Amino acid sequence: MSLQMVSTVSNSSLLQPGFSLLNFDGHVFFFGQKGWPKRSCPTGVFLLDIKQNELKMKPAFFSKDSCYLPPLRYPALCTLRSDASADEYQYIVHGGKTPNNELSDKVYFMSLVSKTSKKMTFQCIEKDLGGDVPEARYGHTINVVHSRGKSMSVLFGGRTYTPLAQRTTEKWNSVVDCLPSVFLIDFEFGCCTSYILPELQDGLSFHVSVARDDTIYILGGHSLQNNTRSPNLYKLKIDLPLGSPAVTCTVLPGGISVSSAIVTQISDTEFVLVGGYHSDTQKRLACNTIVLEDSKIEIVESVSPEWTPDIKHCRMWFGCDMGKGSVLLGIPGANKQIIPDANYFYILRCKGAEEDKEEESITQICSQTSSEDAGDSAPFEDSEEFCFSAEANSFDADDADTYNEDDEEDESETGYWITCCASCNIDINTWVPFYSTELNKPAMILCSSGAGHWVHAQCMDLSETVLLHLSEANVKYFCNKHVDLNKGLQTPQKVMCLKKPPMKPLRKKKTMKLSTSTKKSFLRRLFE
Numbered sequence: 001m002s003l004q005m006v007s008t009v010s011n012s013s014l015l016q017p018g019f020s021l022l023n024f025d026g027h028v029f030f031f032g033q034k035g036w037p038k039r040s041c042p043t044g045v046f047l048l049d050i051k052q053n054e055l056k057m058k059p060a061f062f063s064k065d066s067c068y069l070p071p072l073r074y075p076a077l078c079t080l081r082s083d084a085s086a087d088e089y090q091y092i093v094h095g096g097k098t099p100n101n102e103l104s105d106k107v108y109f110m111s112l113v114s115k116t117s118k119k120m121t122f123q124c125i126e127k128d129l130g131g132d133v134p135e136a137r138y139g140h141t142i143n144v145v146h147s148r149g150k151s152m153s154v155l156f157g158g159r160t161y162t163p164l165a166q167r168t169t170e171k172w173n174s175v176v177d178c179l180p181s182v183f184l185i186d187f188e189f190g191c192c193t194s195y196i197l198p199e200l201q202d203g204l205s206f207h208v209s210v211a212r213d214d215t216i217y218i219l220g221g222h223s224l225q226n227n228t229r230s231p232n233l234y235k236l237k238i239d240l241p242l243g244s245p246a247v248t249c250t251v252l253p254g255g256i257s258v259s260s261a262i263v264t265q266i267s268d269t270e271f272v273l274v275g276g277y278h279s280d281t282q283k284r285l286a287c288n289t290i291v292l293e294d295s296k297i298e299i300v301e302s303v304s305p306e307w308t309p310d311i312k313h314c315r316m317w318f319g320c321d322m323g324k325g326s327v328l329l330g331i332p333g334a335n336k337q338i339i340p341d342a343n344y345f346y347i348l349r350c351k352g353a354e355e356d357k358e359e360e361s362i363t364q365i366c367s368q369t370s371s372e373d374a375g376d377s378a379p380f381e382d383s384e385e386f387c388f389s390a391e392a393n394s395f396d397a398d399d400a401d402t403y404n405e406d407d408e409e410d411e412s413e414t415g416y417w418i419t420c421c422a423s424c425n426i427d428i429n430t431w432v433p434f435y436s437t438e439l440n441k442p443a444m445i446l447c448s449s450g451a452g453h454w455v456h457a458q459c460m461d462l463s464e465t466v467l468l469h470l471s472e473a474n475v476k477y478f479c480n481k482h483v484d485l486n487k488g489l490q491t492p493q494k495v496m497c498l499k500k501p502p503m504k505p506l507r508k509k510k511t512m513k514l515s516t517s518t519k520k521s522f523l524r525r526l527f528e
Contacts, residue, residue: 002349003348005345007054007345008054008055015055015330016034017330018034018073018074019032019033020077022077024112024120025115028050028322029060029120031045032044034099036071043060045062063114063121063122069108070098073138075095076093076141077093079092079144080153092107094140095140100430103160107127108125109127110124127187130191132183134178137158139158140155140156141208143209145211145214153186155185156181156182157178157204157205158178159176182197182236195247199249200234202226203224205222208263215235217235219233220255232252232255233254233256234252261273264350265325266351273288275319288302289301305348308346310344325349325350329347331343424456426459434458460480
């Protein structure tokens with residue numbers, strides 16, 4: 001194994017624990033930033049470009065027929081193929097935390113619809129479920145199993161908020177383990193079925209699950225109720241006959257008491273288990289090799305890399321599988337870096353260069369790490385993990401499109417999150433969209449009183465129709481505080497008078513002059 005440090009360019013504060021990585025056609029995409037997306041990348045999905053040990057982020061896009069995908073942290077992700085041997089696949093995203101710390105129970109399907117050298121476009125579709133729908137949660141896993149020519153998704157574990165009826169003022173936002181139910185989800189028909197198995201007694205979160213064919217192996221995990229890390233190794237076997245599915249669970253020996261571990265695949269049947277925690281205060285520096293053959297699993301200890309002093313002495317660490325036997329690891333930068341919330345990153349390569357070739361396998365890996373930020377729990381919880389496999393490749397995208405967070409305004413202090421009036425109730429931590437035109441920021445309008453100041457449209461009790469009219473019309477607006485002072489002072493638009501062309505004078509008709517004899521002759525004939 002080899003360990004190499006990677007430097008980040010101007011955007012390291014976005015790379016915080018809790019986000020995920022998605023791998024499409026060998027390209028790695030970042031998803032689930034902490035906080036709402038900004039103008040430079042409103043989708044919150046970035047292409048990761050690693051060149052010469054430097055990491056850059058470039059915005060990705062969504063098609064017009066896509067639904068809105070919020071930046072979810074700690075969701076469960078896995079790939080879904082039409083069959084076990086298909087090359088094309090899409091990602092299933094379930095659950096997770098929104099930037100407002102609300103838990104999601106929604107299911108999204110993400111697929112890559114177009115790709116050019118400078119632009120990647122995704123399609124995101126929300127799926128509706130019926131039956132025993134899993135409650136909103138985070139820190140869980142989801143896998144796809146194949147049996148008798150059929151496919152089914154299996155969801156297990158996670159944490160959720162305490163039910164409303166059991167909450168107290170002191171522990172209003174406390175979390176609990178989800179019930180240890182196994183959910184079978186058929187996305188083709190949108191139906192869910194839950195199973196309670198006697199072998200699964202305690203809820204687990206931030207465990208590792210490895211699926212192959214019709215079998216899922218669940219390793220480690222943390223139980224909040226008992227504050228323990230399970231030493232058990234569970235084997236879930238899913239049989240999909242023509243009738244009702246059959247789910248069985250077997251407890252196997254040889255498990256590892258660990259949470260927040262990372263798994264990377266080094267061959268068709270071999271995997272490496274890296275990182276995690278033995279306890280709240282002890283990291284797990286050992287590595288293990290997992291071998292899956294003939295419906296059996298074998299876990300043996302392997303040689304660990306030479307960890308740097310910073311990694312050995314840090315309080316927490318996090319990371320994710322990058323594919324091709326590589327793992328991205330991160331540790332807090334603490335006070336050593338000028339940029340706040342910046343982290344140090346390393347790439348751990350778990351196999352030799354001669355073996356470093358792309359391998360395709362139907363085996364799926366899904367691991368979850370701890371959910372809480374280091375500053376939100378005492379003592380610190382497990383690390384948050386970038387979830388799912390990806391690869392560190394060089395990309396053809398133009399460097400000019402690289403996202404630079406320094407170009408963004410700090411909207412937490414100015415702009416959208418100001419206190420616009422005495423009755424303002426807009427808070428960055430609790431705000432949710434009010435108007436249909438809002439995405440991740442509250443709608444604002446300029447009050448023309450004095451030098452002018454911005455106010456929230458919601459605080460001014462403006463209807464959506466009035467707000468749209470004011471945004472389109474060329475009129476001044478005065479907030480509730482200044483509307484009486486400035487009533488009637490609005491200057492009407494100056495109407496330009498149209499110039500009328502001058503009228504041409506009428507021409508006089510020419511008359512014939514008659515002689516006196518002619519007149520007499522005419523009168524004589526008239527009276528005859």
